Amino acid sequence: MQKLIVGAVVALCLIGGSSLALADDAMKAEMGNMKDEMKTEKDAKKADMKAVKQEEMKGKMKAHKGEMKARRHEMKDKMKAHKGAAKAKARQAKGDAQSMGQDMRPAVPAAPALTTAP
Secondary structure, three states, X not given: XXXXXXXXXXXXXXXXXXXXXXXXXXXXXXXXXXXXXXXXXXXHHXXXXXXXXXXXXXXXXXXXXXXHHHHHHHHHHHHHHHHHHHHHXXXXXXXXXHHHHXXXXXXXXXXXXXOOOO
């Protein structure tokens, strides 16, 4: 009987020890799975944030490009207006110069033809 009890105690010790080892392995595996899930979630959130920031930057860049395009068109329009004004001023000056030239011509009547007396 004593041998039987000692055998049972030894069996329980072996089983208990191995069950603890098995439980430890199962716990490590479960922790590994949880870490993997957390890492996956973290990576997904990081990718989402990156996508959101990228979209924001695209929007900002489009707005900036649109602003620069508007400025360029505004400058072109100003240059066209300036060139038009300069051309009009040049035409005016040319017209004034021509009219001044005509005004400065002597208003002398044509000389009468010399007639010889017979």
